[in-house]
Amino acid sequence: xxQETLTLVVARRRVEGNGVLLLDLVDRAGKPLPPFEAGAHVxxxxxxxxxxxxxxxxxxxxxxxxxxxxxxxxxxxxxxVAAHDGLDEGTEVAVxxxxxxxxxxxxxAHSLLVGGGIGITPMIAMAHALAAAGRxxxxxxxxxxxxxxxxxxxxxxAPFRDRVALHLDDGPxxxxxxxPTLLGGSPAGTHxxxxxxxxxxxxxxxxxxxxxxxxxxxxxxYFQAEAATGGDAFEVVANRxxxxxxxxxxxxxxxxxxxxxxxxxxxCEQGVCGTCLCTVLEGTPDHRDVFLTDEEKADNDQILLCxxxxxTGTLVLDI
Numbered sequence: 092x093x094q095e096t097l098t099l100v101v102a103r104r105r106v107e108g109n110g111v112l113l114l115d116l117v118d119r120a121g122k123p124l125p126p127f128e129a130g131a132h133v134x135x136x137x138x139x140x141x142x143x144x145x146x147x148x149x150x151x152x153x154x155x156x157x158x159x160x161x162x163x164x165x166x167x168x169x170x171x172v173a174a175h176d177g178l179d180e181g182t183e184v185a186v187x188x189x190x191x192x193x194x195x196x197x198x199x200a201h202s203l204l205v206g207g208g209i210g211i212t213p214m215i216a217m218a219h220a221l222a223a224a225g226r227x228x229x230x231x232x233x234x235x236x237x238x239x240x241x242x243x244x245x246x247x248x249a250p251f252r253d254r255v256a257l258h259l260d261d262g263p264x265x266x267x268x269x270x271p272t273l274l275g276g277s278p279a280g281t282h283x284x285x286x287x288x289x290x291x292x293x294x295x296x297x298x299x300x301x302x303x304x305x306x307x308x309x310x311x312x313y314f315q316a317e318a319a320t321g322g323d324a325f326e327v328v329a330n331r332x333x334x335x336x337x338x339x340x341x342x343x344x345x346x347x348x349x350x351x352x353x354x355x356x357x358x359c360e361q362g363v364c365g366t367c368l369c370t371v372l373e374g375t376p377d378h379r380d381v382f383l384t385d386e387e388k389a390d391n392d393q394i395l396l397c398x399x400x401x402x403t404g405t406l407v408l409d410i
Contacts, residue, residue, distance in 0.1 A: 200280030207287025
């Protein structure tokens with residue numbers, strides 16, 4: 092399973108906030124790039140076997156560049172450090188075609204965009220798209236301090252700047268994000284979009300649920316999550332080839348399938364991005380991901396192969 096890639100070049104590089112790398116990627120010959128929708132991401136191929144996904148944070152109407160914001164995280168699995176240390180102006184990089192797992196809902200009467208830290212990146216693209224379409228929205232940017240935040244000058248000069256609110260942990264209490272007031276004053280048909288650190292997202296989603304916002308109007312995108320992958324051994328049947336493999340207690344389904352020559356495309360390896368989503372034909376998954384909704388998990392007809400396991404002795408997969 093392979094994904095088509097583009098070879099792009101870093102046209103502009105700068106660092107803002109506390110270690111947020113802003114990149115403009117372009118076609119070296121100046122050709123227009125494939126279009127993308129707000130909420131989309133691309134996979135950066137940073138080294139052999141090192142592929143990481145990053146949200147597109149530019150204006151979807153701009154076909155001349157892909158803009159990315161990458162927080163340097165020494166505690167990550169190497170992607171952000173490789174990007175910071177290796178992507179200089181003029182550097183070529185393989186980039187996957189845009190994929191959108193975090194789309195805007197066409198039916199939303201009003202959109203609340205809430206980004207925590209580097210989670211602001213997809214929200215900027217969403218704000219551009221909503222503003223261009225003349226739709227109702229607000230953008231709320233939550234950060235630890237003004238010094239830690241990237242994109243502030245860009246947002247201050249954006250055509251939708253009057254719809255942007257900044258909420259800082261070290262600021263006065265009155266400017267903190269007040270979800271009860273925010274959601275309580277929103278019109279019927281409001282949709283909430285949230286992205287950021289896991290704890291921040293769980294707080295926002297939990298508050299929205301407590302305040303009565305239906306789950307189908309709460310949209311989320313996780314950048315990373317700690318997924319427990321170990322457990323009891325079980326068997327996987329790859330339906331298309333008829334091959335069988337035992338998934339040991341200390342390996343993932345992806346690793347086990349690799350032993351019998353079945354390669355699965357992955358990106359995050361944490362149950363976040365949905366790249367390795369697969370249909371379940373028989374058996375019951377033990378879901379360990381944060382990509383599927385609770386309702387989708389209850390259906391038990393899909394599984395994230397990078398982290399989830401089985402509650403039954405055998406899983407038959409459409410692979």
